[in-house]
Amino acid sequence: MTTKQQLEIRSQLLSVVRDFVKQDVIPQAAEHDEQDSYPSELADQMADLGLFGMTVPEEYGGLGVDVTTFAMVFEELSKGWMSITGPIGSHSMLTWGITKYGTKDQKERWLPDLATGKKRGGLALTEPGGGTDVSGMQTYAQKDGEEYVINGSKQFITNGKNGDVFMLLAKTDMNTDPPHKGITGFIAEKGPGFNAGKDFNKLGYRGVDTSELIFKDYRISSDDLLGKQEGNGFYQVMDSLETGRINVAARAIGVAQAAFEAAIKYSQQRETFGRPISSRQSIQNMLADMATKIHAARLMTMDAAERKDQGDRVDQEAGMAKLYASEICSEVTLDAMRIHGGAGYMKDLPVERYYRDAPLMIIGEGTNEIQRLVIAKNLLKRYEI
Numbered sequence: 001m002t003t004k005q006q007l008e009i010r011s012q013l014l015s016v017v018r019d020f021v022k023q024d025v026i027p028q029a030a031e032h033d034e035q036d037s038y039p040s041e042l043a044d045q046m047a048d049l050g051l052f053g054m055t056v057p058e059e060y061g062g063l064g065v066d067v068t069t070f071a072m073v074f075e076e077l078s079k080g081w082m083s084i085t086g087p088i089g090s091h092s093m094l095t096w097g098i099t100k101y102g103t104k105d106q107k108e109r110w111l112p113d114l115a116t117g118k119k120r121g122g123l124a125l126t127e128p129g130g131g132t133d134v135s136g137m138q139t140y141a142q143k144d145g146e147e148y149v150i151n152g153s154k155q156f157i158t159n160g161k162n163g164d165v166f167m168l169l170a171k172t173d174m175n176t177d178p179p180h181k182g183i184t185g186f187i188a189e190k191g192p193g194f195n196a197g198k199d200f201n202k203l204g205y206r207g208v209d210t211s212e213l214i215f216k217d218y219r220i221s222s223d224d225l226l227g228k229q230e231g232n233g234f235y236q237v238m239d240s241l242e243t244g245r246i247n248v249a250a251r252a253i254g255v256a257q258a259a260f261e262a263a264i265k266y267s268q269q270r271e272t273f274g275r276p277i278s279s280r281q282s283i284q285n286m287l288a289d290m291a292t293k294i295h296a297a298r299l300m301t302m303d304a305a306e307r308k309d310q311g312d313r314v315d316q317e318a319g320m321a322k323l324y325a326s327e328i329c330s331e332v333t334l335d336a337m338r339i340h341g342g343a344g345y346m347k348d349l350p351v352e353r354y355y356r357d358a359p360l361m362i363i364g365e366g367t368n369e370i371q372r373l374v375i376a377k378n379l380l381k382r383y384e385i
């Protein structure tokens with residue numbers, strides 16, 4: 001149950017974020033996107049607004065807002081420029097993991113600096129050998145007294161170059177059955193033996209670093225095992241990925257909403273054969289379908305977020321929301337481009353950027369093929385005859 005005070009905090013935060021998007025993000029988005037340059041100033045401004053610590057409890061210096069508010073903030077930011085959610089997105093999975101599974105010492109050590117954005121980070125899961133097949137990971141942490149020695153590499157890691165601390169998943173046992181029970185979560189800070197490798201050049205989601213992380217005889221204390229437990233990493237990361245999927249769904253809604261608003265405005269300005277194109281039924285049908293899809297995606301995402309706020313595991317609801325919101329985002333951004341005609345294909349307008357940013361949401365935080373597998377597995381269990 002959301003209290004009056006929580007609703008007031010939500011409304012104030014959303015108002016501040018909307019102003020930030022309008023005044024600072026939108027004017028800079030096109031240039032950062034074109035140059036693929038990291039938005040350092042905008043990231044610092046988000047730190048000042050407390051967005052790096054949105055879900056971190058207040059006692060550790062965070063805003064302590066609920067997942068529903070967190071999702072609404074992601075939607076607002078993405079309406080301006082989806083990439084600006086990058087510095088705080090996987091960072092929030094790290095803070096979620098520490099808040100939920102960290103020991104008291106780990107929370108006291110890491111959360112205050114992560115909440116203010118003094119330290120920034122993300123999630124290091126995907127490897128060159130694959131992101132979907134998590135249990136097949138090859139990064140290995142060999143125990144050596146009170147330390148572990150880690151070797152291996154990760155790829156496509158958001159904030160890989162600019163981040164300091166990562167929720168790192170590595171195998172501590174290569175022979176468990178099932179294999180995912182050999183995966184352990186570490187709170188790993190860059191240092192000798194842990195460096196960023198190359199940056200990837202991307203279709204969309206530009207400006208945010210997506211990098212390799214390389215571990216070469218990287219020594220980490222056993223105090224930095226998340227929750228000081230071996231073999232719990234898969235479970236910990238799956239929980240964090242639920243908030244990740246809600247955040248990706250919210251990003252998709254933000255991008256789709258921005259594309260829709262651009263399209264409905266343009267349709268009333270653009271005239272052909274002496275009339276605005278908005279008077280044509282084929283354009284109206286597109287607009288109606290776009291708005292309906294966005295509305296449905298938003299309701300699904302808010303439902304998953306509210307359930308998460310009640311403390312439920314929401315792999316089914318978060319998976320459905322992420323699947324639907326990301327698919328409709330691609331459809332809506334393409335329809336927005338259709339409505340703009342040739343102008344939509346040009347870099348003068350943001351519509352082509354919305355279209356390029358959309359597919360990441362289909363791939364990230366578990367591909368939509370995998371969401372379907374998880375959803376179907378749950379359904380078959382629930383409706384077993």
Ligand SMILES: Cc1cc2nc3c(=O)[nH]c(=O)nc-3n(C[C@H](O)[C@H](O)[C@H](O)COP(=O)(O)OP(=O)(O)OC[C@H]3O[C@@H](n4cnc5c(N)ncnc54)[C@H](O)[C@@H]3O)c2cc1C
Pocket residue numbers: 090122123124125126129130131132133155156157158159202205210360363364365366367368369370373
């Ligand atoms: C811009 C960007 C940022 C990212 N940021 C991060 C990050 O911060 N941290 C991180 O850890 N990862 C990150 N990723 C990685 C992302 O999570 C993975 O790319 C994604 O999980 C897919 O893994 P993959 O690329 O290895 O594809 P694969 O696992 O090789 O999959 C290839 C195709 O096969 C399909 N497939 C695979 N297995 C099955 C199956 N069993 N059944 C049906 N279909 C299957 C997939 O759905 C996909 O269509 C990022 C990716 C991108 C593009």
